[in-house]
Amino acid sequence: MIYRKFAHSDLMSEEELLQVHQASLEVLEKNGIELAHETARKILEKNGARVEGEKVFIPGKLIEEQLAKAPREFTLHARNPRNNVLIGGDNTALAPGYGAPFVMDLELGKRRNSTYADYVNFTKLSGASEYIDVVGGVLVEPTDLPDEQRHAQMYHAAVKYTDKAVMGSALGEKKARECVEMAAIVHQGIEFVKEHPVLLSLINTNSPLQLDRRMMESLLVYAEYKQPMVIASLSMTGTTAPVTLAAALVQQNAEVIACISIAQLVNPGAPVIYGSASSVVDLKTGGLAIGSPETALMFSGTAQLARYYKIPSRGGGSLTDSLLPDAQSGYESMFLFMAAVQSGFHFILHAAGLLENYMTMSYEKFIIDDEICGMVKKYFEGITVDRDHLGVETILHVGSGGNYLGEDHTFAHMRDMRLPLISSRKAYYSGKIPDTSANAGKYCQELLEQYQGPPLDKKIENELLTYIKGIKK
Amino acid sequence: MIYRKFAHSDLMSEEELLQVHQASLEVLEKNGIELAHETARKILEKNGARVEGEKVFIPGKLIEEQLAKAPREFTLHARNPRNNVLIGGDNTALAPGYGAPFVMDLELGKRRNSTYADYVNFTKLSGASEYIDVVGGVLVEPTDLPDEQRHAQMYHAAVKYTDKAVMGSALGEKKARECVEMAAIVHQGIEFVKEHPVLLSLINTNSPLQLDRRMMESLLVYAEYKQPMVIASLSMTGTTAPVTLAAALVQQNAEVIACISIAQLVNPGAPVIYGSASSVVDLKTGGLAIGSPETALMFSGTAQLARYYKIPSRGGGSLTDSLLPDAQSGYESMFLFMAAVQSGFHFILHAAGLLENYMTMSYEKFIIDDEICGMVKKYFEGITVDRDHLGVETILHVGSGGNYLGEDHTFAHMRDMRLPLISSRKAYYSGKIPDTSANAGKYCQELLEQYQGPPLDKKIENELLTYIKGIKK
Numbered sequence: 006m007i008y009r010k011f012a013h014s015d016l017m018s019e020e021e022l023l024q025v026h027q028a029s030l031e032v033l034e035k036n037g038i039e040l041a042h043e044t045a046r047k048i049l050e051k052n053g054a055r056v057e058g059e060k061v062f063i064p065g066k067l068i069e070e071q072l073a074k075a076p077r078e079f080t081l082h083a084r085n086p087r088n089n090v091l092i093g094g095d096n097t098a099l100a101p102g103y104g105a106p107f108v109m110d111l112e113l114g115k116r117r118n119s120t121y122a123d124y125v126n127f128t129k130l131s132g133a134s135e136y137i138d139v140v141g142g143v144l145v146e147p148t149d150l151p152d153e154q155r156h157a158q159m160y161h162a163a164v165k166y167t168d169k170a171v172m173g174s175a176l177g178e179k180k181a182r183e184c185v186e187m188a189a190i191v192h193q194g195i196e197f198v199k200e201h202p203v204l205l206s207l208i209n210t211n212s213p214l215q216l217d218r219r220m221m222e223s224l225l226v227y228a229e230y231k232q233p234m235v236i237a238s239l240s241m242t243g244t245t246a247p248v249t250l251a252a253a254l255v256q257q258n259a260e261v262i263a264c265i266s267i268a269q270l271v272n273p274g275a276p277v278i279y280g281s282a283s284s285v286v287d288l289k290t291g292g293l294a295i296g297s298p299e300t301a302l303m304f305s306g307t308a309q310l311a312r313y314y315k316i317p318s319r320g321g322g323s324l325t326d327s328l329l330p331d332a333q334s335g336y337e338s339m340f341l342f343m344a345a346v347q348s349g350f351h352f353i354l355h356a357a358g359l360l361e362n363y364m365t366m367s368y369e370k371f372i373i374d375d376e377i378c379g380m381v382k383k384y385f386e387g388i389t390v391d392r393d394h395l396g397v398e399t400i401l402h403v404g405s406g407g408n409y410l411g412e413d414h415t416f417a418h419m420r421d422m423r424l425p426l427i428s429s430r431k432a433y434y435s436g437k438i439p440d441t442s443a444n445a446g447k448y449c450q451e452l453l454e455q456y457q458g459p460p461l462d463k464k465i466e467n468e469l470l471t472y473i474k475g476i477k478k
Numbered sequence: 479m480i481y482r483k484f485a486h487s488d489l490m491s492e493e494e495l496l497q498v499h500q501a502s503l504e505v506l507e508k509n510g511i512e513l514a515h516e517t518a519r520k521i522l523e524k525n526g527a528r529v530e531g532e533k534v535f536i537p538g539k540l541i542e543e544q545l546a547k548a549p550r551e552f553t554l555h556a557r558n559p560r561n562n563v564l565i566g567g568d569n570t571a572l573a574p575g576y577g578a579p580f581v582m583d584l585e586l587g588k589r590r591n592s593t594y595a596d597y598v599n600f601t602k603l604s605g606a607s608e609y610i611d612v613v614g615g616v617l618v619e620p621t622d623l624p625d626e627q628r629h630a631q632m633y634h635a636a637v638k639y640t641d642k643a644v645m646g647s648a649l650g651e652k653k654a655r656e657c658v659e660m661a662a663i664v665h666q667g668i669e670f671v672k673e674h675p676v677l678l679s680l681i682n683t684n685s686p687l688q689l690d691r692r693m694m695e696s697l698l699v700y701a702e703y704k705q706p707m708v709i710a711s712l713s714m715t716g717t718t719a720p721v722t723l724a725a726a727l728v729q730q731n732a733e734v735i736a737c738i739s740i741a742q743l744v745n746p747g748a749p750v751i752y753g754s755a756s757s758v759v760d761l762k763t764g765g766l767a768i769g770s771p772e773t774a775l776m777f778s779g780t781a782q783l784a785r786y787y788k789i790p791s792r793g794g795g796s797l798t799d800s801l802l803p804d805a806q807s808g809y810e811s812m813f814l815f816m817a818a819v820q821s822g823f824h825f826i827l828h829a830a831g832l833l834e835n836y837m838t839m840s841y842e843k844f845i846i847d848d849e850i851c852g853m854v855k856k857y858f859e860g861i862t863v864d865r866d867h868l869g870v871e872t873i874l875h876v877g878s879g880g881n882y883l884g885e886d887h888t889f890a891h892m893r894d895m896r897l898p899l900i901s902s903r904k905a906y907y908s909g910k911i912p913d914t915s916a917n918a919g920k921y922c923q924e925l926l927e928q929y930q931g932p933p934l935d936k937k938i939e940n941e942l943l944t945y946i947k948g949i950k951k
Contacts, residue, residue, distance in 0.1 A: 011488070014820075017860075017863060021863035025863065028870050031870055035874055036874050213877070214879070242882075244882055246882065247876075248891045249887070249894070251861055251862060251863045251864075251867040251868050251869070252869025252870075252872065252873060252887070255870065287897060288888075288895075294898075298855075298856035299896070327914065329913060330805050332803050332807055332914040334808065335805035335808025335812070336809060336811060338809060339810075340816065340850075343820075347487075347816075376809070377809055380770070380813055381771070384774045384775060384813075384817060387489055388489060390497055393722075394722040394723075395501045395728055396722055396725025396728065397725075397728065401509050403686055406686065408718065409686075409716055409717055410716065410717055414725070415716050415720070415761075419716060421722070423772070424767075440802060440804050441805040
C-alpha cells in the first residue's frame with residue numbers, strides 16, 4: 006500500500022476534461038454501445054435508452070445520474086481483517102501482474118507456459134511482499150489445469166497461501182457464482198458476502214464500444230452481490246482505439262461509464278473502480294508499446310476522469326516491453342509505476358512481475374518490481390518536519406567542519422532510511438558479481454524456500470476442496 | 479529541454495516550509511558559516527554580520543533582503559543564439575553527468591581513468607542529443623591533461639564540438655578569470671559577457687557550514703561579471719549533514735542562502751540557481767546511497783525551498799548506485815530523474831551517463847539516459863485536447879467493433895508518437911539479442927562516427943588556441 010502525501014498531477018485543464026466527458030456522452034448517444042446480453046439491454050431500455058439489435062443508445066443524463074450513485078471509496082475485506090484494503094482517498098493499493106500465459110523460468114532462463122505451480126509460487130511471493138495488498142485472480146494462467154477448475158483452484162491458492170484481500174474471476178455467470186459461493190465458505194456465510202466487498206473482479210470492454218457476453222454476465226452477478234469490479238477499457242491506439250490520446254480517452258471513457266452505469270442500475274451503490282488497460286501501438290511494427298510516454302499519459306487522463314466522477318481509479322503497473330529484466334525493463338517499469346502513482350490511482354494492477362508487456366511473468370522481475378514499489382512508497386510518504394527532525398540543536402552542536410557520525414540524533418534516526426533488498430551495491434560490498442537480475446533470482450529462491458503462509462482453518466479448507474471437487478463442466 | 483505542463487508537487491506544507499526556513503536562519507545567526515576568504519567576510523561584516531576568525535554570524539534580515547534581489551529567471555546565452563536556454567519558469571534544462579574521474583570503456587567493458595578523448599566524445603554525444611541543453615564544465619575529468627590547462631581545454635572542446643550553452647569552472651580566481659576571458663573571445667568582446675550570462679558555474683559548499691577558498695574566489699569573480707552560478711550544498715546525511723531529511727534540508731539551506739546572499743552583496747541581481755547535490759549515506763556500509771527514495775525527497779525539498787525564495791533550482795539527474803547499466807541502473811536513474819522533474823527543478827545536472835553514483839561515466843548509460851530524458855520530456859508535455867484530437871467524428875465513423883487502422887485520422891496523427899531510440903523490442907524485431915545495454919553501445923558508436931559538430935569560426939578558434947597556449951601555472 007502506498008499512502009500518497011504528494012498531491013496528484015492533473016493532465017488536463019478543467020475545460021479540457023469537460024470536453025472529453027461531453028465527447029464521450031456524444032459517442033454514447035450517437036453510436037451507442039453493443040452489449041451481447043439481453044438483460045443488460047433491457048435494463049438500459051427500461052431507464053430511457055434506445056435499443057437497436059445489440060446496440061444501446063444511452064442518453065447523457067442517464068449516465069450522469071448513474072455515475073453519481075457509485076461510492077467514492079470502499080473497503081475490500083480479506084480473511085484476515087488486518088489486511089482489509091481501503092480503496093480510495095490517498096491510498097494506492099497494489100496487486101501483482103495479471104493474466105500472463107508464460108513464465109520466465111528461473112533455471113531455464115527462457116519463457117515457457119505458466120503452470121499452477123507458478124501460480125502458487127507467485128502467490129507466495131505476493132504473500133511475502135511488504136507492498137502487495139491484493140492477490141488472486143489470474144496472477145498467472147495455470148495452463149495445466151482444466152478450464153472449468155481454474156478459477157476455483159486459483160481462488161483456493163490465494164486464500165490458502167495468503168490472508169490478503171483477493172480477486173475473483175470474470176469468466177461468465179457460472180464461474181462468477183462459484184467464486185461468490187467459495188467466498189461465502191471462506192467468510193462463513195453468504196450474508197457477510199452480500200454486505201461486504203470480498204472479491205474484486207476485472208470487467209474489460211471489447212473495444213471499440215462493445216462488451217462481450219462473458220463479461221456482461223459476470224458484471225450482472227457481481228453487481229447483484231455488490232462485489233466490487235474494476236471496469237476497464239482495454240483498447241489499443243491506432244487499431245481498436247483512435248490514434249490520438251484525447252480521442253482514445255473519449256472512447257475509453259464512453260465504454261467505462263456505460264458499464265459503470267449498468268452496474269449502478271442493477272444495484273445502486275455497487276462498488277466500482279474506473280479502470281484502464283488501454284495500450285499504445287507502435288504502428289511501424291504493429292507491436293504494443295506499453296513502456297512509452299503515451300501509456301503514462303493515458304494513465305494520467307484516466308485517473309483525472311475518475312476523479313471528476315468521484316470514483317476510485319485503476320491503471321498502471323510496473324510494465325515494460327522488454328523481454329529481459331535488463332536496463333530497459335528497469336527504466337520503463339519505474340517510469341510507468343511512478344506515473345501511475347503520481348496520477349493518483351487507487352488501485353494498481355500489474356505492480357510486479359511482468360515482462361514483454363502482459364505476456365510473461367518473471368521471478369526476477371517480481372523481486373525487482375517489489376523493490377520499485379518500496380522505493381516509490383517511501384518517496385510518496387514524504388518527510389517528517391518537527392523540532393526533533395529539524396535538528397537545530399544537533400546542527401549547532403556539530404558546528405562548522407564537524408561530523409555527525411557520533412551524534413545521538415544520528416543514532417536515534419539512522420534506521421528511518423529505506424535500505425534496498427537487492428542491488429548491485431549490496432552485491433559489490435559482498436564481493437559478488439553486481440548484476441541486479443541475478444541477485445533478484447537468488448533472493449527469490451531464498452524467499453520461496455523460507456515462506457510460511459498464514460494457516461487456513463482446516464474446516465474451511467476442507468469445505469473449499471469439497472466444493473471445488475464438485476464443480477462440473 | 480523539458481517543458482513541464484504538469485504542476486510540480488510540494489513535499490512540505492507551507493507551515494513546514496517556513497519552519498525549515500526559520501531553522502536555517504537560526505543556524506546562520508547562532509553558528510554562522512566559516513568562509514576561507516577575507517573579502518567575503520568583510521563584505522558581510524560591512525552589511526551587519528558579526529565576524530569571529532573565519533566565522534561569520536549572519537542576521538536573518540540581511541539574508542532575506544539579499545535573497546529578494548536574485549532574479550527569478552535568466553537566459554544562458556550560447557554561441558548559437560538558437561541554443562540560448564531560459565533558466566526558470568516551467569522549463570527544465572538538462573546537462574550531462576559532471577565530474578567523473580572514471581570512464582566505463584566501451585570495448586574493455588570495465589572502468590579506467592577518464593581522458594581528454596573521453597571528454598571530446600561525451601561532448602559530441604551531448605551535441606548530438608536532442609535533449610541536452612548545456613555542455614562543458616567537468617563533463618568528465620580529463621586526467622591526462624596538466625591541471626593548469628584542463629579548464630581551458632574543456633571550455634575549448636565544448637565550444638568547438640557544439641554550439642550549445644556552456645558551463646565554466648570554479649577552481650579559484652585565476653581559472654575563473656581565464657574562463658571569462660575565453661568567453662569574451664567566443665562572444666567577441668568582454669562587453670557582451672558583462673551584459674549576458676554565458677558561463678554557468680558550480681559553487682559547492684564544504685559541509686557542514688563552510689566554504690573553501692577556491693570556491694569563494696570563483697564566486698567573487700563570477701558575481702563580479704554577473705555570470706550565473708549554481709550554488710549548491712554537497713552534504714551527506716549522517717556524516718557531513720544531520721541524518722534526518724528535514725535537518726539535512728535546514729543545514730543545506732543555511733549554506734546555500736548564505737552564499738547566494740554574498741553573491742547579491744557583490745553584485746545585486748547576479749543570476750544564481752539554488753542547488754543541491756546532497757546525498758544520502760547508507761550508514762550500514764558507509765557508502766553513498768544515491769539511488770534511494772531519500773535522495774528523491776531531498777530533491778523535492780530543495781526545489782520547494784527555491785520556489786519559496788523565487789530563485790531557479792537545480793538538482794537531480796539520472797543517478798544510480800549501480801556499477802553496470804543493468805536493471806537497477808535503469809530503475810534508479812528513471813526514479814530520480816522523474817522525481818527531479820516532478821519536483822520542478824529548472825536545471826538538472828547529471829542527466830546522462832553516470833554510473834556508480836558520481837564516479838564513472840558510461841557510454842552505454844549516456845545513450846540509455848538520453849532515452850529516459852526523451853520519455854520523461856514527452857510525458858511532461860501532456861496531450862492536445864481540441865476537436866480534431868478528440869476525434870468524435872472518427873469514433874462515430876469506425877463504430878462498435880470496427881478498426882482504426884485505415885482511418886485518415888490515424889494516418890494524420892500516427893507520427894505524433896515518440897518511438898524509442900533503443901530497446902530490446904526494437905532488437906527483437908530485428909532478430910538480435912535483446913539486451914538494452916548492448917544496443918546502446920552499438921548505437922553510441924554509430925553516433926560518434928556520424929557526428930558532425932557545428933563549425934566554429936576559424937578566427938575565434940585560433941584566438942582561443944593562442945590564449946590557451948599562453949596559460950602558465
